[in-house]
Amino acid sequence: MRNEDIAEAFNLSGPDYESSATELINLAASELIERLQLSETDDFIDLGCGPGILVAHAATKLTQGSAVGVDLSRVQLELARDRFRRAPLQQRFIQEDASATSLPNRSADAVGLGLVLPYAERPQQILKEATRLARLGGRVAATVIGSPFLGSPGMRLLGLLERRGVAWPEVELQFDPRHAVQLALLCEIDGRRLDDVTIEEIEREFWWDNFDAWWRMLRSFGFLPSGRDQMLENIARNLREDDRVVDPDGKVRCAVKIWLLSATVSEGDPWL
Numbered sequence: 001m002r003n004e005d006i007a008e009a010f011n012l013s014g015p016d017y018e019s020s021a022t023e024l025i026n027l028a029a030s031e032l033i034e035r036l037q038l039s040e041t042d043d044f045i046d047l048g049c050g051p052g053i054l055v056a057h058a059a060t061k062l063t064q065g066s067a068v069g070v071d072l073s074r075v076q077l078e079l080a081r082d083r084f085r086r087a088p089l090q091q092r093f094i095q096e097d098a099s100a101t102s103l104p105n106r107s108a109d110a111v112g113l114g115l116v117l118p119y120a121e122r123p124q125q126i127l128k129e130a131t132r133l134a135r136l137g138g139r140v141a142a143t144v145i146g147s148p149f150l151g152s153p154g155m156r157l158l159g160l161l162e163r164r165g166v167a168w169p170e171v172e173l174q175f176d177p178r179h180a181v182q183l184a185l186l187c188e189i190d191g192r193r194l195d196d197v198t199i200e201e202i203e204r205e206f207w208w209d210n211f212d213a214w215w216r217m218l219r220s221f222g223f224l225p226s227g228r229d230q231m232l233e234n235i236a237r238n239l240r241e242d243d244r245v246v247d248p249d250g251k252v253r254c255a256v257k258i259w260l261l262s263a264t265v266s267e268g269d270p271w272l
């Protein structure tokens with residue numbers, strides 16, 4: 001997805017991004033923050049911060065540290081700034097591309113990338129930027145929604161998109177974990193690299209009260225191709241009547257896999 005389209009999608013989502021999948025977003029954030037093993041004086045950078053959910057989970061731990069959130073979306077940044085307006089935490093939120101920030105080398109003890117990598121045309125650039133920003137021994141952690149994408153309802157959606165010739169929605173919805181680990185292992189920059197790379201899978205069932213709430217979530221995450229309104233209307237009509245998508249009680253239940261990649265920044269030749 002191009003940066004302008006990402007910014008536009010999340011400007012349009014506004015507060016719907018967070019409210020459309022609160023539990024999912026918070027579970028992913030709390031697990032990610034746990035892997036960063038923050039201590040109270042740490043400086044934390046959140047790349048692709050959205051409305052500041054990772055910072056919210058980190059804030060209680062960073063009593064004497066700081067947090068910087070980076071995002072392309074003006075509206076998400078405003079939501080983040082509002083969220084922490086009265087918070088004691090030293091924090092700021094800047095509008096920049098997470099793959100090429102103006103932040104100094106080695107300025108963070110921990111860097112988080114919450115549900116952001118699949119939006120990037122070159123996700124490795126964001127991981128590389130995280131490595132550049134982290135101090136030696138610092139921690140980097142990232143979450144992505146894994147495959148099968150949003151369980152059976154998500155796979156039905158992908159199937160219908162493919163059948164209509166949209167081979168791959170604009171966001172690369174499915175992210176292969178082995179690929180993510182390979183990307184992480186190739187992240188050398190400034191003599192430093194990601195080490196002890198691990199990937200974990202967290203699987204939970206989430207549900208949306210009705211089809212419209214589920215569809216709103218897909219839109220808020222930028223998971224629906226833009227400028228294809230007629231086609232999407234047809235697909236929505238089709239899915240609304242599909243019992244593999246909507247349960248008899250009207251709810252949409254999805255078994256969601258969250259992949260959590262975590263690593264430590266180290267220096268020197270990995271083979272020595």
Ligand SMILES: C[S@@+](CC[C@H](N)C(=O)[O-])C[C@H]1O[C@@H](n2cnc3c(N)ncnc32)[C@H](O)[C@@H]1O
Pocket residue numbers: 003006007010025029047048049050051052053054070071072073076096097098099113114115116119120221
């Ligand atoms: C799905 S939201 C995730 C928000 C938050 N990190 C979370 O854990 O809920 C993705 C966010 O990443 C931002 N984003 C995507 N690509 C970006 C990039 N290259 N630079 C900065 N922000 C980016 C989007 O604007 C959006 O706010």
